[in-house]
Amino acid sequence: xxxxxxxxxxxxxxxxxxxxxxxxxxxxxxxxxxxxxxxxxxxxxxxxxxxxxxxxxxxxxxxxxxxxxxxxxxxxxxxxxxxxxxxxxxxxxxxxxxxxxxxxxxxxxxxxxxxxxxxxxxxxxxxxxxxxxxxxxxxxxxxxxxxxxxxxxxxxxxxxxxxxxxxxxxxxxxxxxxxxxxxxxxxxxxxxxxxxxxxxxxxxxxxxxxxxxxxxxxxxxxxxxxxxxxxxxxxxxxxxxxxxxxxxxxxxxxxxxxxx
Numbered sequence: 001x002x003x004x005x006x007x008x009x010x011x012x013x014x015x016x017x018x019x020x021x022x023x024x025x026x027x028x029x030x031x032x033x034x035x036x037x038x039x040x041x042x043x044x045x046x047x048x049x050x051x052x053x054x055x056x057x058x059x060x061x062x063x064x065x066x067x068x069x070x071x072x073x074x075x076x077x078x079x080x081x082x083x084x085x086x087x088x089x090x091x092x093x094x095x096x097x098x099x100x101x102x103x104x105x106x107x108x109x110x111x112x113x114x115x116x117x118x119x120x121x122x123x124x125x126x127x128x129x130x131x132x133x134x135x136x137x138x139x140x141x142x143x144x145x146x147x148x149x150x151x152x153x154x155x156x157x158x159x160x161x162x163x164x165x166x167x168x169x170x171x172x173x174x175x176x177x178x179x180x181x182x183x184x185x186x187x188x189x190x191x192x193x194x195x196x197x198x199x200x201x202x203x204x205x206x207x208x209x210x211x212x213x214x215x216x217x218x219x220x221x222x223x224x225x226x227x228x229x230x231x232x233x234x235x236x237x238x239x240x241x242x243x244x245x246x247x248x249x250x251x252x253x254x255x256x257x258x259x260x
Contacts, residue, residue: 010043017047025052032056051181059103064112066105069131073102073190074181079166081251082221083109085244089217089255090114090162097121097156097211099148099165099204102190104132104141106164111139120144122151125187148200149207160211163218167200169193169226197226198233205234208256215260224252 007026014022025046032055033039046055053059053068060066061075062083068074083106090096093116098107101121111119119141123129129145136143144151170191175183182191193199201220208218218239222230231241231254239256 075105078251104136171197
């Protein structure tokens, strides 16, 4: 392993490894490293295919620095659109829930942007729960380990005003088409949405009416091609559905409301 002590050398190695945004990534690595030896190791890890966020230990998300541990789903830029829609629907003091929370990025942003918000988050992955607690609990939220609604305090039933669920929605047959960064370094459970990509969404939709307050909203990220089927799956449980899109971020969000 050769020493890397200058920005040009970092950029060169990252380009050779196929990193498209080598200059931007080099700047992050140079800022994060505490010395030449650590920088060399970080560049080696990134060049081997480890997600940049796992190398530096954080991701920039919706203006916040979110801690991201190895083996934890990296919050995507497009998911910022989901969280923006959630923030816009959350009144001051809103009770919010973040299901499939991963690093807890959505809950962290809701706590940061919504005055007096109360936020609860859950994930089935122990590594994600540990990471989310670092991002959410210092901001006043709570994080639970378990499957979807199961670990949430029962007193939240019928009171949730904003329910965010960044569910896995990649069809099982498409997992092999994902970039190696995702399929090799993020838990399969955070990516695989079943045969048509909607298995977890259906489970969230089935439980949402019991947990949402009258007039409360469920927001779920999906893909453009799945939006119609996703809307049918959610509306089957009595929720009023609309689809929001952001072309710049290639983001599609299903927004569903419980009748007031």
